[in-house]
Amino acid sequence: MSTLPKAAPATSRWDRAIDWVDDRVNLSELFSFLTHFGLIYTPIDTKRPLRDVLHQVRTTPLESYARWPHILGLLTALLFGLEAVSGILLAFYYQPTTLSAYDSTRSIVRDVMLGWLVHHVHMWGSYLLCGVVLVRMLRLFWDGLYKAPREILWFSAVGLAWLVIQLDFTGLLLPWDVKSYWAAQRGLEIVWSLPIVGPLFSTLVGGRTMSEDVLNRFYVLHIIVLPLMYLGFVYLTFATMRRVGLSRIAGAVPKLTTFRRHVSDLIVITLLLFAGLVTLATLMPYQFHGAADPYQTPKGTLPPWYMLAPYALFQLPIPRWIPGLGLLAVALALPFLPAIVKGAGERLDEKRLRMAGLGVFGLWLVLSVLGALVDRK
Amino acid sequence: MAGSEGRTEQPQGGESGPGRRQFLRTLSGAFLGIWALGGAGALAAYMRAPEEDHSSTDRIVRIGKLDELRIGEARLVRHGVSPFFVIRTGSESVIALSAVCTHVRCILDYDHERRGLVCPCHDGRFDLNGNVVSGPPPRALPTYEVSTRAGEVFVRV
Structure with missing residues (x-):
């Protein structure tokens, strides 16, 4: 114990306040919760006082493997945070009834001070989130990052992708705009075609x-049920990441970093992301088409973009459940990709698998x- | 550790011990299972939204006076989730058929010249009996029974 770094004795009022609470509530334990979300990667001894723990976390240099491709995982969590904040702000004014959904959304964008910014940032954030989860899945697939011991990571990546699509689909309907209404109606037809489910x-x-x-119900799913499930998968992602470690980028030399550096990187990325979203929201705002x-x-209404492929198959003169079954099979097969690849003890040729994946994507x-x-x- | 000693002694104490324990375990498992099934059933029943059209008073929809419908005119009746067209085809004959395309549920338009219904989405066409004339719709349109009483038109939905 004596070898571990200790914080300086309490001098300021702030330090004494922390110590006062720490004597009554185990703050280190509360703080260690943050490690579940990947913010702190030093192991924490929850029996030590918080100020000692903070001192240790701040000063211990660590090898860092994080490189640019890893930002996709970070963005799935960061963007979700931004969507949650802007979503809560929107919920203060939005009314989910057929009579007032459109008008209340219009009024958020037109009458509420800075309402347009909140709404458009929420919309652009959802577009980006869709893109990020898709690209992240492609990267994990391409680099074979679904193999043991990363199966749970792949599983939660697929789960996050499905949840983002459902969040986008349920959110799309909420403005009750003529385009979004009919797009969602098409989507419901596609959902209906899935056998059994x-x-x-x-x-x-x-x-x-x-x-x-x-x-x-779309509203309830959009603001409560799906976000909670999303948080569950984010937690699962970070939890398994702490166990199995970040993926190593080939040829990258590990460099030493500190928690300070880590947090400042995080703040810079968040600010850049927010700036990007504000720019997009200002330059390309949401277009209303009438209630x-x-x-x-x-x-000329279309289903949402992720439903266009089954929608194309709907135009064929075959029963609906055939494309529905295909969609369901892909949906169920994706999370179990690691099991399929390992198969009965024999590994599929990785190159051939990549080509097959590329073929399906094409x-x-x-x-x-x-x-x-x-x-x- | 008195607790662990007690636990190891128990099976020796009574001859029917393990059998009884297994029985009780199965019983409580079955009991909890029944509870879970009942709970799932109740939840499913609750989640099933009441359909707007199923109350008996809504089954018969009053359309209006026969005289107000011109011959060859089609009127879109905005009836809940199943809107329909009422079309007067002759001096005494009125027909009613669904306005929801059987393809992807677009709302149909009435085509005056060809005397049929046409879908604005994928150009599916139906005749006035509800049969598919052309395009992607997989099924014919449902038709509804029309009755005229004292000069007023009613449709049974």
Whole structure:
């Protein structure tokens, strides 16, 4: 114990205040919770006083393996934080009823001071988050980072991707804008086509067709249920990361870093991200198209982009459940990729697997483009 | 460690000990299982949204006076989640058919010249009997029963 660095004796009022609380509540234990989210990577002895722990964390140099590709994982957590804050701010004004959803969203953007910024940052954040989880999955796949002992990491990456898509889908409907309404209606048709789970999901969201129930349940899913699940997967990601370590980038020499440096990097990245979002929100704001009329379908509406591929297959003269089954099979197979790859003791050729993955991705892109073209303009 | 000693002695104490313990374990497992099933059932029942159209008073929709509908005119009735067209085809004949395309549930438009319904999304076309004429719709449109009483038109949905 004596070899561990100790903080200087309390001199300022602030230090004495910390010590006072620390004698009554185990602050080190509370602080160690932060390690679960990857903020601190020094192991913490929760039996020691908080000021000693902080001193140790601040001064111990550590080898750092973090390089630019790792930022994708950080962004899935950081962007979620930004979405949570802006989402809570939006919820102060938004009203999830068919009569006032559109008007309340309009009023946030038009009348509330800086409401446009909050709304557009939330929207652009969701676009970026979709992109980030997709690119992250591609990177993990390409670099083979789903193999033992990283199976849980891959599993939660797939879970995060599915949750982001569901968050985007439920959030899309909320403005009750004519475009978003019909896009969500198309999406519900695709959900319905999934064998077995389709009707289950439809019951969960309040029906196959759009109604007051569906709007309200989308809202509850969007602001409570899905974010909580997302947090669970973020926790799982960091927890397994602390056990198995960051992936090593080939050829990168580890460098020494400190917690101070780590936090300042984090702050710089957060500020850059926020600045980028504000820029995008200012230059490319959300376009309103008028309140949705459930009894009039406008021309040229599309389902959300991640549903374009099954939507293209919908145009074929085959029963709906066939593309639905394909979609479901891909959805179920993705998290179990590590098990498939290891197979019965025999590893698939990595190069061939990469090509197969690339092929599936290419097919998905082609189908998405076709899906975007089938609607009458 | 009195507790651990007690635990090791117990099986020796009574001959029916392990059997009884197994029985109680199964029983409590079954009990908790029934609770879980009941809970899941109750949750599912709660999550099933009440359909707007299922109350008996809504089954028959009053459309209006027959005289107000011109021959060849189609009226879109904004009825809950299942809107429908009421079309007067002759002096006494009125038909009612769903306005929701069977393809991806777009709301159909009435095509005056071709006397049919046309989808604004993928150009699916239906005739006035609800049959698919062309395009991607997989099924015919549902038609509804129309009755005229004292000059007023009613549709059974």
